[in-house]
Amino acid sequence: MERAYIVGAGQSPFGRHPGDSYRSLMLTAFKRAVDSVDAAWDCTIIDEVIIGTLGVGGRQVGLSAPAISSHLGLGSTPSSRIENACAAGGTAVRQGVLAVQAGVTDLVLAGGVEVMNDMSPKVMRRWLGVSGETEWERMAGTTFAGVYALMAEAHMEEFGTTKEQLAGVAVKNHRSAAANPDAHLRFECSVGDALEAPLVADPLGLYDCCPVTDGAAVVLIASEAMAYELTSRPVEVIGAGQAAGSVGVYDRSTLTSVPATVAAAARAYDQADVGPEDIDFAEVHDCFTIAEILAYEDLGFCAEGEGGQYLQSGATLPTGSLPVNRSGGLKAKGHPIGATGVAQVGELFTQLRSEAGPRQLSDINRGLAHNVGGSGGAAVVHTLERASA
Amino acid sequence: MERAYIVGAGQSPFGRHPGDSYRSLMLTAFKRAVDSVDAAWDCTIIDEVIIGTLGVGGRQVGLSAPAISSHLGLGSTPSSRIENACAAGGTAVRQGVLAVQAGVTDLVLAGGVEVMNDMSPKVMRRWLGVSGETEWERMAGTTFAGVYALMAEAHMEEFGTTKEQLAGVAVKNHRSAAANPDAHLRFECSVGDALEAPLVADPLGLYDCCPVTDGAAVVLIASEAMAYELTSRPVEVIGAGQAAGSVGVYDRSTLTSVPATVAAAARAYDQADVGPEDIDFAEVHDCFTIAEILAYEDLGFCAEGEGGQYLQSGATLPTGSLPVNRSGGLKAKGHPIGATGVAQVGELFTQLRSEAGPRQLSDINRGLAHNVGGSGGAAVVHTLERASA
Numbered sequence: 001m002e003r004a005y006i007v008g009a010g011q012s013p014f015g016r017h018p019g020d021s022y023r024s025l026m027l028t029a030f031k032r033a034v035d036s037v038d039a040a041w042d043c044t045i046i047d048e049v050i051i052g053t054l055g056v057g058g059r060q061v062g063l064s065a066p067a068i069s070s071h072l073g074l075g076s077t078p079s080s081r082i083e084n085a086c087a088a089g090g091t092a093v094r095q096g097v098l099a100v101q102a103g104v105t106d107l108v109l110a111g112g113v114e115v116m117n118d119m120s121p122k123v124m125r126r127w128l129g130v131s132g133e134t135e136w137e138r139m140a141g142t143t144f145a146g147v148y149a150l151m152a153e154a155h156m157e158e159f160g161t162t163k164e165q166l167a168g169v170a171v172k173n174h175r176s177a178a179a180n181p182d183a184h185l186r187f188e189c190s191v192g193d194a195l196e197a198p199l200v201a202d203p204l205g206l207y208d209c210c211p212v213t214d215g216a217a218v219v220l221i222a223s224e225a226m227a228y229e230l231t232s233r234p235v236e237v238i239g240a241g242q243a244a245g246s247v248g249v250y251d252r253s254t255l256t257s258v259p260a261t262v263a264a265a266a267r268a269y270d271q272a273d274v275g276p277e278d279i280d281f282a283e284v285h286d287c288f289t290i291a292e293i294l295a296y297e298d299l300g301f302c303a304e305g306e307g308g309q310y311l312q313s314g315a316t317l318p319t320g321s322l323p324v325n326r327s328g329g330l331k332a333k334g335h336p337i338g339a340t341g342v343a344q345v346g347e348l349f350t351q352l353r354s355e356a357g358p359r360q361l362s363d364i365n366r367g368l369a370h371n372v373g374g375s376g377g378a379a380v381v382h383t384l385e386r387a388s389a
Numbered sequence: 390m391e392r393a394y395i396v397g398a399g400q401s402p403f404g405r406h407p408g409d410s411y412r413s414l415m416l417t418a419f420k421r422a423v424d425s426v427d428a429a430w431d432c433t434i435i436d437e438v439i440i441g442t443l444g445v446g447g448r449q450v451g452l453s454a455p456a457i458s459s460h461l462g463l464g465s466t467p468s469s470r471i472e473n474a475c476a477a478g479g480t481a482v483r484q485g486v487l488a489v490q491a492g493v494t495d496l497v498l499a500g501g502v503e504v505m506n507d508m509s510p511k512v513m514r515r516w517l518g519v520s521g522e523t524e525w526e527r528m529a530g531t532t533f534a535g536v537y538a539l540m541a542e543a544h545m546e547e548f549g550t551t552k553e554q555l556a557g558v559a560v561k562n563h564r565s566a567a568a569n570p571d572a573h574l575r576f577e578c579s580v581g582d583a584l585e586a587p588l589v590a591d592p593l594g595l596y597d598c599c600p601v602t603d604g605a606a607v608v609l610i611a612s613e614a615m616a617y618e619l620t621s622r623p624v625e626v627i628g629a630g631q632a633a634g635s636v637g638v639y640d641r642s643t644l645t646s647v648p649a650t651v652a653a654a655a656r657a658y659d660q661a662d663v664g665p666e667d668i669d670f671a672e673v674h675d676c677f678t679i680a681e682i683l684a685y686e687d688l689g690f691c692a693e694g695e696g697g698q699y700l701q702s703g704a705t706l707p708t709g710s711l712p713v714n715r716s717g718g719l720k721a722k723g724h725p726i727g728a729t730g731v732a733q734v735g736e737l738f739t740q741l742r743s744e745a746g747p748r749q750l751s752d753i754n755r756g757l758a759h760n761v762g763g764s765g766g767a768a769v770v771h772t773l774e775r776a777s778a
Contacts (some may be wrong), residue, residue: 084494
């Protein structure tokens with residue numbers, strides 16, 4: 001198995017960009033990724049393109065990956081689309097890592113993109129819904145907010161988690177987003193704001209939910225030889241784990257854990273030969289505030305049931321022992337479906353290279369990215385480490 | 390790079406199955422693939438699932454790969470959907486090969502599935518169209534038959550290819566399909582039948598076009614150690630090549646060749662260290678009869694412009710020097726989008742194991758599978774070889 005390294009990363013600004021196309025957003029992200037590479041280089045040496053996107057909004061559906069490659073000037077480079085709902089981006093990164101590990105490719109563009117704000121709310125609700133379990137949840141009227149509300153209720157009942165703790169996730173991540181020029185919701189909020197916001201699906205209010213975001217992200221994954229040709233400061237992908245889970249929550253044994261996250265994390269830790277105690281910071285999948293609480297537990301950052309207290313302890317603040325979602329997370333940076341998992345890995349790269357500007361974390365050598373599809377039908381976990389010069 | 394082997398293959402019957410679901414068809418294909426493995430084995434050792442499907446017909450769209458894995462009893466196995474329009478299946482096989490080559494997985498299920506006949510013709514036309522180039526072709530009214538008709542016209546004008554030669558492809562492939570119990574159109578046709586059939590897009594008539602087919606296919610891809618645990622007769626994947634092309638024909642330099650096929654074949658030949666002269670038989674992408682003529686040339690089986698004569702020479706008949714589409718091809722075996730490229734590789738496996746029954750070819754050691762997305766936005770070529778015991 002060859003070793004795989006990230007040598008560049010870029011993203012478009014996340015936000016409402018209904019006038020942009022999936023190709024123009026990808027081009028913005030790609031240019032930034034190209035510019036982030038230390039060496040002067042010819043980007044046509046990229047020899048594999050993998051694009052994560054849900055992308056079924058009535059525009060180019062089939063062959064969107066080749067269409068993107070043409071637009072980026074990457075000609076006949078093998079180009080494939082990966083889909084795993086909201087984990088499409090993380091899945092694309094992992095497939096790119098596999099291509100490098102296979103020794104078949106030297107430099108992979110793993111990207112993700114979504115345009116969501118060009119649809120009417122009605123079309124978009126239907127479009128998003130198709131990633132939910134169809135027969136027993138979606139067609140019965142359940143929404144994603146509804147499914148995560150069930151999880152939140154169960155966690156509150158079983159472990160005494162409070163609405164204030166959920167609000168604490170929103171407050172933390174909004175504050176971080178305010179320091180991220182590419183975030184969608186760049187404003188702070190208070191616990192009171194969150195608690196007084198309109199209910200979306202009891203107990204989740206408006207501030208417990210991520211926004212509907214357009215955006216694109218790109219990371220460049222290289223073999224060892226290629227990595228050190230392009231930079232003296234690559235970041236190694238030391239672990240990549242993926243797992244599937246039941247698409248619906250109706251046939252899971254638990255509502256207070258996402259089994260796919262637990263399985264994916266175990267694989268990523270195992271491949272990297274590290275444990276949760278070795279992780280310095282993380283980007284986790286906080287599509288709803290409860291999801292970040294669950295992630296703390298499922299990733300092993302704290303014990304089962306203690307996610308709420310862990311948040312309240314301050315451990316995951318930028319100044320804490322394990323800062324989580326310094327980018328603002330899905331909650332406030334935004335969640336352009338296919339782009340999310342790619343941007344998470346990009347954030348780890350940028351932080352580990354000490355290039356994150358006002359949101360730069362200190363004393364970090366190892367980070368973790370965690371991306372979930374739907375309510376847990378898929379999960380992907382990557383662990384990254386600052387490589388030696 | 391680890392070596393990759395096929396150890397099992399299965400497909401559902403191809404045909405009109407509007408009462409089946411993508412999961413039930415996959416289960417049929419999976420059971421047959423499981424049964425095709427020589428050793429007694431526990432299929433839960435599969436450690437990666439990759440599903441090729443276009444799959445946007447209003448049913449489960451996001452997370453269809455995990456939904457399939459759950460249905461097959463493969464629990465938390467990492468599961469991802471790949472899409473490259475009509476090349477989704479070939480792309481899934483190649484991603485599976487990469488996962489084995491990386492040394493990360495020992496046994497991959499690469500599958501493909503499509504259900505098309507549960508939609509109204511109007512919905513299906515719109516659904517299929519989304520794989521065509523959007524801005525300059527689809528929205529201007531061009532259909533896939535129309536685009537391939539342009540290619541046929543150009544080939545006729547430049548090289549003197551005739552309607553009789555196109556019909557010859559249909560006659561050959563229908564005759565082969567009649568010997569394939571899993572084919573969709575199991576009846577023979579004459580050159581006269583083809584020439585007198587209603588026009589679809591001049592010069593292409595009904596018999597020049599593949600049918601609208603439901604079906605699923607699975608191949609099992611193993612590492613060397615795993616392969617020889619499961620069988621003494623594996624088939625090695627000696628070359629896997631993929632390429633992208635412009636999604637629309639409007640900005641290609643030629644209408645008489647598919648550049649993505651040429652590039653993908655060059656990569657597959659190069660990795661396998663073989664040339665077209667070393668190929669004993671092939672399954673090529675004959676969505677329209679002209680596509681098989683173009684494939685002969687683009688894969689190097691004959692010289693540029695000579696595809697029509699090559700067909701007429703009988704070289705690609707089951708008794709010829711390089712039998713093509715002994716399964717019946719997309720033309721008559723059928724073309725359930727995502728399943729096609731997987732079933733092609735399955736056919737090579739079955740033939741190379743001498744298990745093809747009445748359609749078995751003789752004196753074969755090496756085969757080629759060729760899968761195209763859209764009109765050439767993507768192409769995937771695999772070369773397979775009988776491995777030593």
